[in-house]
Amino acid sequence: MADDRAPFVRVCALSELDEDTPKRVELDGTPVSLVRTVGEVFAIHDICSHANVSLSEGEVEDCQIECWLHGSSFDLRTGKPSGLPATRPVPVYPVKIEGDDVLVSLSQES
Numbered sequence: 001m002a003d004d005r006a007p008f009v010r011v012c013a014l015s016e017l018d019e020d021t022p023k024r025v026e027l028d029g030t031p032v033s034l035v036r037t038v039g040e041v042f043a044i045h046d047i048c049s050h051a052n053v054s055l056s057e058g059e060v061e062d063c064q065i066e067c068w069l070h071g072s073s074f075d076l077r078t079g080k081p082s083g084l085p086a087t088r089p090v091p092v093y094p095v096k097i098e099g100d101d102v103l104v105s106l107s108q109e110s
């Protein structure tokens with residue numbers, strides 16, 4: 001059976017990610033925010049589902065990233081907003097760590 005999932009691509013070094021400090025990268029033209037927190041690395045689409053602003057400029061707390069403009073927070077594991085005004089989730093992407101390399105696939109987690 002064909003595997004149509006997107007390949008994992010190296011996006012940065014693990015050592016470039018500071019705890020709880022989002023880093024914006026681009027993967028095939030898609031903006032992605034990488035977040036190192038709670039001992040893991042998460043990848044979430046870098047555009048808020050409420051308006052066209054960058055989530056990587058927001059704050060990270062309790063495995064959530066907060067949109068700086070109107071304050072909705074998105075769960076880094078699921079992309080779901082925890083409160084208004086955003087009502088739609090943001091895509092999250094699978095991450096692999098290989099040595100000091102951070103790899104992301106644009107396949108969406110379901």
Ligand code: FES
Nearest residue numbers: 048050051067070
């Ligand atoms: S733009 Fe993100 S909550 Fe409004």
